[in-house]
Amino acid sequence: MLDIAFDDIDEAALAQLVANETPESRDLEFKRDLPGQEPDNIREFLADVTSLANTNGGDLIFGIEDVDGVAAGLPGVAIANIDNEILRLEQIIRTNVDPRLIGVRIRHIPFAAGNGALLIRIPPGLQPPHRVTFRNSGKFYARTSRGKYELDVHELRHAFVDSSRLPARFRQYHAEGIERARGIDMPFAIMNDPTAVVSTMPLSLFREEREIAITDDHALVPIRPNAYSSIDMMEGVMLHTPVDEATGRVRSFAITYRNGRTDVAWTIGGTRQNQQGQDMKLVFAPSFEEGLITAARATQTRLQQFGVEGPWIVIASVYGVKDHFMIFGDHYQTRPAFKDETLIGELRLDRIEVTGLLPLAKKFWLHFGVHRPENQAFGPPNGLAG
Structure with missing residues (x-):
């Protein structure tokens, strides 16, 4: 190629x-x-x-x-x-x-x-x-x-077996991304709030050895940064939002790996006070959806500079969401989530376009017991992100 x-x-x-x-x-x-x-x-x-x-x-x-x-x-x-x-x-x-x-x-x-x-x-x-x-x-x-x-027959048998193992291998990488968000083998963890993790990988990941020359100039930027720093790692380059002095945690990070994939983690909610001064455990759907679009689309844009092409695998999970709910419409409140960690879904996409990511947004809403409104816009007005 x-x-x-x-x-x-x-x-x-x-x-x-x-x-x-x-x-x-x-x-x-x-x-x-x-x-x-x-x-x-x-x-x-x-x-x-x-x-x-x-x-x-x-x-x-x-x-x-x-x-x-x-x-x-x-x-x-x-x-x-x-x-x-x-x-x-x-x-x-x-x-x-x-x-x-x-x-x-x-x-x-x-x-x-x-x-x-x-x-x-x-x-x-x-x-x-x-x-x-x-x-x-x-x-x-x-x-x-x-x-x-x-x-030949032997090669065919191997090809079928190898193909059946591919989904598990992609999910294993995603599971490692979740562990990183929790602070395992990392200098810090994501804030102790509801968190989303999105892993984006080319389908060719396990068939083609690559070592891209990634630097902080080309690495993925964390979600909604007011500022960010970079860390060169053995596996790639991580850009992260400022480390909170009190907790030693960050709001978001993005890791661009040298083998041509990314993990992005960011907070999507937390405890907020209502007008009566009561604590409310909230998750914000726009935070998830905008972050999902940005993480996946930006991965495609950044990695294509290094000759990494689709089809793409996009896997999304959330954790820390138990007992949190969403507010939408006329202050309508969903039921609280009863599962703390959930694999939202996995997509295989030829090209990563905004509309192609919508199924993950719909499954995210169902985690809180409601269907995503059909008339609700998805993505930025011009249909582009990243």
Whole structure:
């Protein structure tokens, strides 16, 4: 996969591949011509796509000529109707791969002298291994640095087992994020108030070793900071709000890990006095929702600078919320939460957009025994965050 954001790849970037005599690899494949309508061409195209999806994901580029797997020329491809060709390839992938391959992105890269390249970015499969079903093929493919190959029975068994373990491995990382919020193996904990923890990770996390050069200039910022400090850690960089002198705790922190994931923790409520001077244990839905959107969206923005792409796993939990309630509408009071710690939910998203995070907000409200009002706005007015 090119170490460039998908939307930033242009003719110059492709020409550099040729100038550098870049070889094909486990996550990069060159093709001189687009796949034709012949069954053998379609079958070969699907084998290329699924081999990338079943490995680490990667880029399939049409319009680059190779010699023995090394980029040697940039003739491009002539496409009469670009939109129709993209739709054709999308349809081939959509109808001939099982399980369905989510998150494939295709774009045309025009050349100054005419023609152009067609770039297909294939994410790691959400439910690998993916098989080619075209004309009852039923074959599974993967890749090495020398190209694609068909999986044997032993490799297939391993692939299915490894896929079944993925959810637990993501949740384990999230559980460690909760422990950090509680102060375990940390210089401090989050304030002793209701707290949210959001972990955002690329689906490729366990399939691709990476060590990004994260610094405090590029690390995730904590939620709603009035000021913040940074700490370089073995695992990454943590930015945190000021340490309270009385408690030794903080309101929020964000850890950007060198392997390309984040944990963000912040308080979402506490004890407040009403007009009668009575103590009320409150949780504020906007604090959770705004923090969720900011944490997840900012992760995508920051990590894409280092070539980390989706699909993404977003996991959210809250703790310390027992006996707390929310107030909404005309001062309507929900029932108090009876569970202290809850896994709000887990999402798998091709791209992290505001609307895609709404299911987590709805589950958060249900933790307090009410449905989130359908007419209540979700996210900032312009639909952007982070």
